[in-house]
Amino acid sequence: MSELNNIVLKIIGGGKGILAADESTGTMTKRLDSVNVQSTPKNRLLFREILFSSSGMTDCIGGVILYDETIKQISSKKNKITELISEMGSLPGIKVDTGAKVLAGSPDEKITEGLDGLRERLKEYYKIGAKFTKWRGVYNITKDYPSKLSISSNAHALARYSALVQECNMVPIVEPEVLMDGEHSAEDCYEKTSNVIEKCFEELILHKVDLKGIILKPNMILAGNKSKNKIANDEVAKLTLKCLKKSVPSEVPGIAFLSGGQTELEATENLDLINKYNDTNFIMSYSYGRALQQSALKFWAKDIKNISGTQKIFNHRAKMNTLAAKGNWSKNLEI
Numbered sequence: 001m002s003e004l005n006n007i008v009l010k011i012i013g014g015g016k017g018i019l020a021a022d023e024s025t026g027t028m029t030k031r032l033d034s035v036n037v038q039s040t041p042k043n044r045l046l047f048r049e050i051l052f053s054s055s056g057m058t059d060c061i062g063g064v065i066l067y068d069e070t071i072k073q074i075s076s077k078k079n080k081i082t083e084l085i086s087e088m089g090s091l092p093g094i095k096v097d098t099g100a101k102v103l104a105g106s107p108d109e110k111i112t113e114g115l116d117g118l119r120e121r122l123k124e125y126y127k128i129g130a131k132f133t134k135w136r137g138v139y140n141i142t143k144d145y146p147s148k149l150s151i152s153s154n155a156h157a158l159a160r161y162s163a164l165v166q167e168c169n170m171v172p173i174v175e176p177e178v179l180m181d182g183e184h185s186a187e188d189c190y191e192k193t194s195n196v197i198e199k200c201f202e203e204l205i206l207h208k209v210d211l212k213g214i215i216l217k218p219n220m221i222l223a224g225n226k227s228k229n230k231i232a233n234d235e236v237a238k239l240t241l242k243c244l245k246k247s248v249p250s251e252v253p254g255i256a257f258l259s260g261g262q263t264e265l266e267a268t269e270n271l272d273l274i275n276k277y278n279d280t281n282f283i284m285s286y287s288y289g290r291a292l293q294q295s296a297l298k299f300w301a302k303d304i305k306n307i308s309g310t311q312k313i314f315n316h317r318a319k320m321n322t323l324a325a326k327g328n329w330s331k332n333l334e335i
Helices: 003-015 025-034 041-052 055-060 081-087 118-128 148-167 186-206 233-247 264-277 290-302 307-324
Strands: 017-021 061-066 091-095 100-103 106-112 132-139 171-178 254-257 283-288
Touching: 003 017, 003 061, 003 091, 003 171, 003 254, 003 283, 017 041, 017 290, 017 307, 025 041, 041 055, 041 081, 041 290, 041 307, 055 061, 055 307, 061 081, 061 132, 081 091, 100 132, 100 148, 106 132, 106 148, 118 148, 132 148, 132 186, 148 171, 148 186, 171 186, 186 233, 233 264, 254 264, 264 283, 264 290, 264 307, 283 290, 283 307, 290 307
Parallel strands: 017 061, 017 283, 061 091, 091 132, 132 171, 254 283
Antiparallel strands: 100 106
16 A cells, blocks of 8 residues: 555545635635634634644544645644644645636636646645645536636646645645536536546546545535526435546545535535445545534634634534544434
């Protein structure tokens, strides 16, 4: 078993999942503004440190994705954030793309940038303590999109990124996110997500990426958020599994779903059903941001000194998702 594969299993094995705490300063500012907390480096660190030092980290979270600002910060106990995460039994990771920009040749679509200088940045993050990385490609669904240009360009970028990350002895999270924004049907989402994932693996194989040393972070198969034809959670699970069995090579050890705008409860319930129906060898786990943090953030904003209360809410959400990653969740376990 390769060292990269060992890292994958430490992150998402045994029902553990990933805390996506890689919000950019701009995104985190919007989150804090929404709960009337001033967005300062101190406050951003304060909230994240409360999560990183909770018992839910040890019990449920195998990896934490950080942002450039956070991975370089020092905790209130004067140790590095990467050290705090490691002490809690989790592995620190880092978002390395620099965001989605307008795709030349198709201005209504996006291409994720950040390859320039990536090799040098990866070496720096590795020295700081990162064990894995994340890069996100985004795709809109309309009648004409995602285009072949968008699918091909983002797949190529994800593959080049992954090859560089493995060269630096870290695990790449490959995140091709087909957005749920729009009126599209679940069938459209299934077809276009399948096309996106298949092209990603075509490029990953071309770039000689070790598939046993990656984590795929896809969207679940959902109707658009403005669609009049929503599907039941059972169908979400079955279509998601159908898509992955069709599109993902068997060498890939595990999949960590993004929540993609689902509510906390929806993200947990759909993950649980996916695992109840899972007839593959893939680990089916989670890499959630808002779906792990939102309730804790709202509670914390009311009294930022109530650390134990905030941690209790986060611990519960983490436990529910870890149960779902084992197919052992039920609604009556919710508070």
